[in-house]
Amino acid sequence: MRAQDTIAAIATPPGVGGIAILRLSGPEAERILTALCGRARWESHRLYYCRLRHAGRTLDEAMAVLMRAPRSYTRQDVAEIQCHGGEVVCRNVLEAALALGARPAQPGEFTRRAFENGRIDLAQAEAAMRLIGAQGEAAAREALRQMEGSVSRGVHAACDRLNAMLSEIAACTDFPDEIEEAPTARALCAQAKELAAALRAACDARRGRVLEQGLNVVLCGAPNVGKSSLLNALLGEARAIVTAQPGTTRDAVRGSLFLDGVRVHLTDTAGLRETEGEAEAIGVARAREAAEAADVLLLVLDGTRAPDARERELLAQTQRQARLVLLNKCDLPQAEGLPEGLAVSALTGEGIDALRDALRAMTATTRQDGALLTQARHVEAAQRAAGFLDEMAGALEAGLPVDFAAVDAREALAALGEITGENAEEQIVDAVFRHFCVGK
Secondary structure (H helix, E strand, C coil): CCCCCCEEEECCCCCCCCEEEEEEECCCHHHHHHHHHCCCCCCCCCEEEEEEEECCEEEEEEEEEEECCCCCCCCCCEEEEEEECCHHHHHHHHHHHHHCCCEECCCCHHHHHHHHCCCCCHHHHHHHHHHHHCCCHHHHHHHHHHHCCHHHHHHHHHHHHHHHHHHHHHHHHHCCCCCCHHHHHHHHHHHHHHHHHHHHHCECHHHHHHHHHCEEEEEEECCCCCHHHHHHHHHCCCCCCCCCCCCCCCCCEEEEEEECCEEEEEEECCCCCCCCCHHHHHHHHHHHHHHHHCCEEEEEEECCCCCCHHHHHHHHHCCCCCEEEEEECCCCCCCCCCCCCEECCCCCCCCHHHHHHHHHHHHCCCCCCCCCECCHHHHHHHHHHHHHHHHHHHHHHCCCCHHHHHHHHHHHHHHHHHHHCCCCCHHHHHHHHCCCCCCC
């Protein structure tokens, strides 16, 4: 990609719509806009009505704006044309811009220019794409927070602490007669351990995955304990078939709902039991696989009877998983010897609100920590930086000269720099922008 080319792309999704937006960025943006709109003078950041013309014919009526550098998304001259939506109109306007000297933008090239021109860092660029693809209110809030620099501020604060440590090491090395090495080494060791712990505490990859992909909740248990009825009660619709005959559910039945802006994926599975029927046996096998992969397991028991041997085994096998034990049919007389759990009734709705509250708590996405790292790439880099800080502390505790610690401190600094892109390798930057849409 050539940074001084003028690029053009349709920035709105394909299809029929009221408005489509053509975006241009680069040194020729104003000239191309003038040629299309026939306007001689442009006041920056002011929207104008115009008729788009090219090659002697009128293309559309439109609104157009010129945003002169550096007060634009890319810090280059940026022009945007709001034309009527529709495949033909969009294609004609884009082809006219290309004929006038622009070239088609690559995926994410507008945001990449914003990054390369210093308007945003790499973490903010990634957040912009996550905001576009957010599937829930909580994911959108988190992406917006990171776009505004929450991750970047936390990373820069950690880098400042590392640079301060490197300054202490340099001072101790350069002025051995004035600065004692032993107390300096002890202080640096404590600082390295503290920063490593802070970096690890800021990492929460699970939270990022739940925000972006949703919480995967699986209902499991014996046949006829009310799993399908509970799924329907949670969703507020008759998604799963419910009958008195055991083994009705043979394949996974799915639905989703939002709790505090987080998408919760619910999966109803086949009842776990020994069976000779081939179809039901496949369903039971799939149920076990789904239960093992669940973020949260809803283990459903029939509250009108004590658990049988298979259910007791299932309770023991899943006690290390994130789970909720549900005692269904609480509207009927309850049996003795039931394990501790949440009493619910799929028939009357009793306890369903409490179940939603319990699931809401298990989404675990409400944290005010401004430097929280939730993206896999960020978490990996921060964990690597923490590892270098561990090595730094270990070297100092072993009595090695303090200048040895500078090597690990610089490695930690480089790892953190990958998050914001300050020293990220080209292939890392390429990988980030490869997933962007054209026009962003």
